[in-house]
Amino acid sequence: MIGRSRGTVQAENADAAVDAIVQGPHGPIPVRRYTPPAGTAPLEAALVGTAPIVWVHGGAFVKGDLDLPETHEVALALAGAGFTVITVDYRLTAVPGLSRFGRATRGTHYPVPVDDVVAVVRAVQAEAGDGVILGGASAGACLSAGAVLRLGSDAAAALRGVFFAYGIFHASLPERSREVRSRLRGRRKFTHTPLLLNAVNRVYAGSRSALADPHAFPGGHPLLGFPPALLIDAESDSMRASGEQFARELDEARVSVEYHVLPGTAHAFLNRPGEAGFAAGIRLIVDWARRL
Template structure:
C-alpha cells in the first residue's frame, strides 16, 4: 500500500522493506523544503509500546516524524514486528518459536537501517522512544559490530537493562495503572515477555545496559521526570560515558513517560526541540566532547 501526500511541507509515503522475516512496513517523511540542511542525516525512528503494541499511526511515531521532517530531517518510521501480549504461565518451546520475540524486532530494524543506508548513502541517526529506545540502542550495537556506522543514536525515555535497576534516589512514583505496569516488577515481566521465558537475555543486543559499549555512537538521551524507567536511562547514560561515548542528556521537567504521545503538549514541543537542536549540531561536535547534562 502506498500513500503519497503533503502535510506541513512534508511528503509522506507508506512503503515496505524486505527483511529476514518478511516485509516490514515503513513510512517515509521527506521534507519538501530542506531549510538549508542539504546534508541532514536521515532519522530511522521507532515507536514504543512495551515491545507488544504500537504502530506507525500512534503520535509517538507519526507526530514525532512529522515534526522532525518539517524541520528539514528525512525520517523513516518502522512498523517492527511485535511480541505477543504478556501472558501468565509457562510458554512451550513451540510457542516461543512462533512468536515475534527477540531477536525478530531487532532483525526488522537492522534490515531497515541497512536499506536506508543502501538507498540514501548518507548519515543515519537511529532513534526511538521507550521500548523503541531500547530497540534502537540494541540495534545500534549490533549494526556497529556488523561493520556499520551510525552518525548518532537518539533515545527518548528509554529503558536498557533486562533487570530494571533499583534506584538509590527518591524518584516520583507513577500514578494510576502505571503503578503496576511501570513498577519494577511489571517492567521486568515485560522484558521477560520480549525475550521469552528464560533466565536472562541471550545477548546485549536485546538489552545493551550493562554490556560492552565501547565504540557506541554519540547519543542524545531525553528523560521524563516522573518516570520509573528513568533509573535505567540514567544508568545507561553513565555506562555510555564510561565507555568513551559522547553523551548529551536532558531531563524534561514536569513530564511523564510517553510525553511524545501527546503532540499538543508543552513537553512534546520541548522534546522535539531538543532533538532538532542536537541533530543540527551533530556533525559539528568535537570527538572529545564530554558528557553534557541539562534540565529543561
C-alpha cells in the same frame, strides 16, 4: 533497498508521507518515509539532504504502529525541521495467552524486532550513503540500542548518532532513586513497577538466555563503538532509572553522550503532541541532530 510505495498519507508538515516496504530476514517490514515540506524555512532548508532519521516507536514491545502519535507526529515534527524520516512498523512481541492482542504473531520474540530495525537501517544507509541517525522511544529505544550493537563494527559507518526517549535498556530495571520514586503519579505508579516492567522484558526476550544477550538489553554490557548519543528522560518515570544508568555506562565507555531530564513530564510525552513536553523533546532532538 526500500521497495515500492504502498501509498501516501496526508501530512501537513511534510511534502508526503509515503508507505513502502523493506525486505528483512523475517519478511517484509512496513515503513513510512516523510520528506521535508516544500517552502521549508531557510535555516531548515540548508539541512535538507543531511543524514536521514530512522525512528522506532515504543509500546512495551507488544503494541504500536505507523499511525501512533509517537510514530507519526514525531516524524512530522522532525520532517518539518528539515530531516527525512523513516518510521518502522517492526514486528510486535506476542503476549502469552493473549494471541489476539494487537498485531503480534504468536511466537514473535527477540531477536525478531531488532532484526527488523537493523534491516531498515541498512536499507536506508544503502540509499543515503552518508550515515543514518537512529532514534527510538521506550521499547523502541531498547530495540534501537540493540540494533547499534547488532550492527557491530559497521555501526560507526552506518550511524551518525543515536537518540533515545524514556528508554528501557536493562533486562532488570536498575534501582530507582528515592527522588524518582517520589515523583511517580497516576496509573503508571502501579503499572511501571519494577516487577511489571521486568515481566514485560521477559515476554519480549522469550527465553532466559535472551535476557543476558547484549543485543536484547544493551544496558550493563560493553558499549564501545557506540556513536554519539542523546538520551531524554521524563521526570516522573520509573524507566528513568534505566536511562540514567545507561547514560552513565555510555559515558564510562567514552561515548559522546548528552543526557536530559525534562521537568514536569511523564513517560511517553512524545505520544502526546498537545503537551509542552512533546515540543521540548523535539527541540532537544533537532538541536542535537543539527550538531552531528
